[in-house]
Amino acid sequence: MLLDTRFGRLQPNAVSHVPVLRFSGDVTGVWYDELDTRWRRKGFVLGGITGADALFVLETLANDRGRRVVSRTPLDLPRVKDVEAVRWIIAPHHPSVSA
Amino acid sequence: MSILPPDMDEAGFAAFLSDLRGTVGGDWVWSSDADMFPYRDAFSPVWNTSEEIQASSAVAPADVAQVQQVVRIAKRHRVPLHPISTGKNFGYGGASPNVQGSAVLDLKRLDRVIEVNEERNYCLVEPGVSYFDLYRHIQERGLKVMIDCPDPGWGSPVGNALDRGVGYTMPQFRDHFGAHCGMEVVLPDGELMRTGMGAMPGADSWQEYPYGFGPDPSGLFAQGNFGVVTKMGFRLMPQPEYYRTGLIRVPRRRDLVKLVNHVNYLSDSGMVSEVRFASPLAALLGNPEFAALATKMGGPSDAEMDAAASTAGLHSWAIDLQFLGPRAATAAQWDYARDRILSDIPGAEALDGDHFALPATERQLENDTQPYPTAIRRKGALGIPSLGIWEIVRDDGHVGFFPVLPRDGEAVFEMQRVLGDAQRQFPLPPYFSAVTAPLFWHSNTFQMVFAPSIRRDDPEHNAMVHRAMKHMVAVAAEHGWGDYRAAPIYQDDVAATYSFNGGSLRKFLEAMKDAVDPDGIIAPGRGGVWPARFREGARA
Numbered sequence: 112m113l114l115d116t117r118f119g120r121l122q123p124n125a126v127s128h129v130p131v132l133r134f135s136g137d138v139t140g141v142w143y144d145e146l147d148t149r150w151r152r153k154g155f156v157l158g159g160i161t162g163a164d165a166l167f168v169l170e171t172l173a174n175d176r177g178r179r180v181v182s183r184t185p186l187d188l189p190r191v192k193d194v195e196a197v198r199w200i201i202a203p204h205h206p207s208v209s210a
Numbered sequence: 211m212s213i214l215p216p217d218m219d220e221a222g223f224a225a226f227l228s229d230l231r232g233t234v235g236g237d238w239v240w241s242s243d244a245d246m247f248p249y250r251d252a253f254s255p256v257w258n259t260s261e262e263i264q265a266s267s268a269v270a271p272a273d274v275a276q277v278q279q280v281v282r283i284a285k286r287h288r289v290p291l292h293p294i295s296t297g298k299n300f301g302y303g304g305a306s307p308n309v310q311g312s313a314v315l316d317l318k319r320l321d322r323v324i325e326v327n328e329e330r331n332y333c334l335v336e337p338g339v340s341y342f343d344l345y346r347h348i349q350e351r352g353l354k355v356m357i358d359c360p361d362p363g364w365g366s367p368v369g370n371a372l373d374r375g376v377g378y379t380m381p382q383f384r385d386h387f388g389a390h391c392g393m394e395v396v397l398p399d400g401e402l403m404r405t406g407m408g409a410m411p412g413a414d415s416w417q418e419y420p421y422g423f424g425p426d427p428s429g430l431f432a433q434g435n436f437g438v439v440t441k442m443g444f445r446l447m448p449q450p451e452y453y454r455t456g457l458i459r460v461p462r463r464r465d466l467v468k469l470v471n472h473v474n475y476l477s478d479s480g481m482v483s484e485v486r487f488a489s490p491l492a493a494l495l496g497n498p499e500f501a502a503l504a505t506k507m508g509g510p511s512d513a514e515m516d517a518a519a520s521t522a523g524l525h526s527w528a529i530d531l532q533f534l535g536p537r538a539a540t541a542a543q544w545d546y547a548r549d550r551i552l553s554d555i556p557g558a559e560a561l562d563g564d565h566f567a568l569p570a571t572e573r574q575l576e577n578d579t580q581p582y583p584t585a586i587r588r589k590g591a592l593g594i595p596s597l598g599i600w601e602i603v604r605d606d607g608h609v610g611f612f613p614v615l616p617r618d619g620e621a622v623f624e625m626q627r628v629l630g631d632a633q634r635q636f637p638l639p640p641y642f643s644a645v646t647a648p649l650f651w652h653s654n655t656f657q658m659v660f661a662p663s664i665r666r667d668d669p670e671h672n673a674m675v676h677r678a679m680k681h682m683v684a685v686a687a688e689h690g691w692g693d694y695r696a697a698p699i700y701q702d703d704v705a706a707t708y709s710f711n712g713g714s715l716r717k718f719l720e721a722m723k724d725a726v727d728p729d730g731i732i733a734p735g736r737g738g739v740w741p742a743r744f745r746e747g748a749r750a
Binding site: 137139142143147164165168171172175179193205206207 | 362600
């Protein structure tokens, strides 16, 4: 699960067994170090609470690997530099990465 | 899907898709709304209007042979193809085509780094290789070469170079098309061609000598529509040993003229990496009185600006200098640059900046220890791809107009004045004012930036931005300043400004287009070059 620390120290609900990666606005590190490799393999559903700007970047990169945002919910959290917080799920869509 | 290719009915479209599926497999051909959504221009100011140009379908071949087959299928069905590499051209149209109903030829599966040569300092890559991919390939193998990447770095060297994109290191590398060396191209009839030494069987110098013998057609494929580039070579910088920075500030507005000339000398002599110009006075734009002065109709006088600088205790201009090379050489180059400028411009000051051996540490890449304010993004300056620049994107994206202007201080003042006045009729932030500094991205010229944001839920704002873009392109052209790169919806406007001798350049290019691609299969309209089949409709 990805959490964007710009919106405070968010705690994942009821999914405490899920590994959590935190970042602050810039997804470069988590994508380069973790997601780029995982998204080249089959499977791997990813959830997160991030800024809408970070989600746009992640969604674009996910699409390159046959994945889509399958759930997207704006959250009632204070905006940070006019950026809205969004809860989302990205899942495999293309047969080449579907489990 | 309701969008059809031009001159085609539903049955013809179905037959076209069937042929594509038969070639690349059903999983790699798309035409549904959901599948085509990522191929729309996410930053479009004409989103969901009649002016938005959308593709009908997309196809992703696995290799060069399949690219050839796709081109032949498209030719047989007379469907325009819009080739993309990784489709990240945000601000310049994204993956959207010039002709409604085109099929996107998505080259993302051609993703091989074919070679990186650290003794001869080049690479050969396919279009689906991103800057991140190339960087990772080099890092994992410990190769001693440095790439030059744009910011963000998720695009591809091939796609970025073909749109004449830029980076942030030494002059001979940051002009990405200028740094290419050799390409392989699928022509509009499906034939495969290699340029330069690649045309000679057995030659081992494809990525070292770009010209071969006779005319070199490489330029036709940059912002062009004469073929589909499937391989491209690039020159790479040997990994530098050391990085050094320094800042020079000058007190008076007019000092910019001399400062630019010194930078020209340093850059053209190969002594400096990208130079960042800035005005410390830009920090005062939040002050309404100063903002009114800096954006005054016709521009403020030098005396007015110098008085404002004196009152604020600020310098008028500053340059961030960066040096790459052996430690002793970077020290000597900084000493030389400092002495040269300080001895010529009264009141100029120099500040030593960070300097360190390469590769940089994570802390050094954060660039938070400079003893002065700096706009340099260290990762880009050191050829490390990043996505962090997304923080500058406002609203739902932006469009970009980057007029090319001479590397001359007087020209900078003139563009500030002319384009500052030109944009006043639009309710936008002041992109051009008396403190706007030139961008030194391309190796031998300056640019400025006009990049208003767009808002998906505000069509009136977007329409204003659309009008502003066209107005700025037209006004700039009256002064000899042309855009270097544009989204498809602006490419005709921009191409029309390159009108010397009745548009002889465009006529020449379109004559060639008619000869090699009479059905307009490859990206008709790209770069403002239309085949006869679409020309009349496009210019109506």
